[in-house]
Amino acid sequence: MTPEALLAHWQGHRRVTRRVIEAFPEDKLFTFSIGGMRPFGVLALEILTMGAPMVRGVVNGTWENNSSRDALPKDGLLKQWDAATEEIDRLWKEIPAERFGETLTAFGQFTDKTYNLLLYVIDNEIHHRGQGYVYLRALDITPPAFYDRS
Amino acid sequence: MTPEALLAHWQGHRRVTRRVIEAFPEDKLFTFSIGGMRPFGVLALEILTMGAPMVRGVVNGTWENNSSRDALPKDGLLKQWDAATEEIDRLWKEIPAERFGETLTAFGQFTDKTYNLLLYVIDNEIHHRGQGYVYLRALDITPPAFYDRS
Numbered sequence: 001m002t003p004e005a006l007l008a009h010w011q012g013h014r015r016v017t018r019r020v021i022e023a024f025p026e027d028k029l030f031t032f033s034i035g036g037m038r039p040f041g042v043l044a045l046e047i048l049t050m051g052a053p054m055v056r057g058v059v060n061g062t063w064e065n066n067s068s069r070d071a072l073p074k075d076g077l078l079k080q081w082d083a084a085t086e087e088i089d090r091l092w093k094e095i096p097a098e099r100f101g102e103t104l105t106a107f108g109q110f111t112d113k114t115y116n117l118l119l120y121v122i123d124n125e126i127h128h129r130g131q132g133y134v135y136l137r138a139l140d141i142t143p144p145a146f147y148d149r150s
Numbered sequence: 151m152t153p154e155a156l157l158a159h160w161q162g163h164r165r166v167t168r169r170v171i172e173a174f175p176e177d178k179l180f181t182f183s184i185g186g187m188r189p190f191g192v193l194a195l196e197i198l199t200m201g202a203p204m205v206r207g208v209v210n211g212t213w214e215n216n217s218s219r220d221a222l223p224k225d226g227l228l229k230q231w232d233a234a235t236e237e238i239d240r241l242w243k244e245i246p247a248e249r250f251g252e253t254l255t256a257f258g259q260f261t262d263k264t265y266n267l268l269l270y271v272i273d274n275e276i277h278h279r280g281q282g283y284v285y286l287r288a289l290d291i292t293p294p295a296f297y298d299r300s
Contacts, residue, residue, distance in 0.1 A: 001151060001250075001265050009269060034184065035287025100151075115151050119159060120297075126273050127296055130280025137185025146277055147270075 003100060006115070007092045010122050011085065012149030017047065017125055018081055019144035020132045021074065030071035032135055040135050043128040044077060045069045050121045052084040054106060055091045058099060058114055063107045153250060156265070157242045160272050161235065162299030167197065167275055168231055169294035170282045171224065180221035182285055190285050193278040194227060195219045200271045202234040204256060205241045208249060208264055213257045 021029070021044050030041035038046075046069065053065040100118075105111045110120070133143040171179070171194050180191035188196075196219065203215040250268075255261040260270070283293040 005263075005266075009266070013273070034284050035290070037284065037287050113155075116155075116159070123163070123273075123276050124296070126276040127280040127283075130277040131284050133277075134184050134187065134281050134284040137187050140185070146274070 003092065003095065003097060006100075006118065007089070010118070011088070013122060013125060013129075014051070014081075014085060014088075015149060016144055016146065017044070017129045017132075018078065020129055020136070021077060021081065023136055023141055023143060024074065024132075025139070025141075026074050028135075028139060029074055029077070032139060034135060034138060037131065040128075040132040041071060041074075041077060042069050043131065044081070047125045047128060048080055048084055050124060052087045052091070054117060054121050055088050055095070057106055058104065058117070059091050059094045065107055153242065153245065153247060156268065157239070160268070161238070163272060163275060163279075164201075164231075164235060164238075165299060166294055166296065167194070167279045167282075168228065170279055170286070171227060171231065173286055173291055173293060174224065174282075175289070175291075176224050178285075178289060179224055179227070182289060184285060184288060187281065190278075190282040191221060191224075191227060192219050193281065194231070197275045197278060198230055198234055200274060202237045202241070204267060204271050205238050205245070207256055208254065208267070209241050209244045215257055 020040070024032075024040055028039075030039045033039045045067070049065040049067050049069075053063070057063040100115045101113060103111060103113050104117060106117050110117060112120070133146075136143045170190070174182075174190055178189075180189045183189045195217070199215040199217050199219075203213070207213040245264075250265045251263060253261060253263050254267060256267050260267060262270070283296075286293045
């Protein structure tokens, strides 16, 4: 799997997650939850603190992911999402090919090969997005198709 | 990422999914659901029909995944899970290295590079397992840690 293929795979998933954010009613995004879990808006902010910040760290060794988890309007969340999409695309080209197999410590605490760190970020997004699907179904809203990455 | 690393990644996820199955009370595994979704036992059976059957197809071109989705006791489901774990480990060694980059049509309908087909199976498992986490929380049961793949 090439770096370009991994990026395409991730951005495909990120398009689905963006549609899940869009599918939430404005007044449910940061309020609705099940079983004491976090609302989907908070999960989306967590995903945002792991995505572009991970790529930034892989590129230049700067680790920072302490941005706000406070509620914000859906439009503002989508704007952050789109900014992260562009940043990930832009920074990805700066990752030296050999970096993917090197061992890094991300955010001062997660030590693993770079490709495993990136897979963790993608898997965490899929995991929390799956939770968002249940929230949407519980709200009687049909979630976007899981298999459609366009 | 080597074939061995991809297998280790997948089997790590499969250990988490096994713990999610184990965490369900016997009488909720095939009955409890939210928002009209499928119970977790049915999702686990879907995951089983995609895992070992995918690897079987990749190895020998035989595509079959029409096994039962009928409810069964948790112990029986875990036995199927463990049998799939062994089969995946065994068959994985038979996949020629070049096969991962080749394009296949899985189950007569999904055409993609082999590594993408395998990632789809893994992602689908993470996605549905995330739904199982919500079911468990709704049942007031603490799910296993997402990050612990041991």
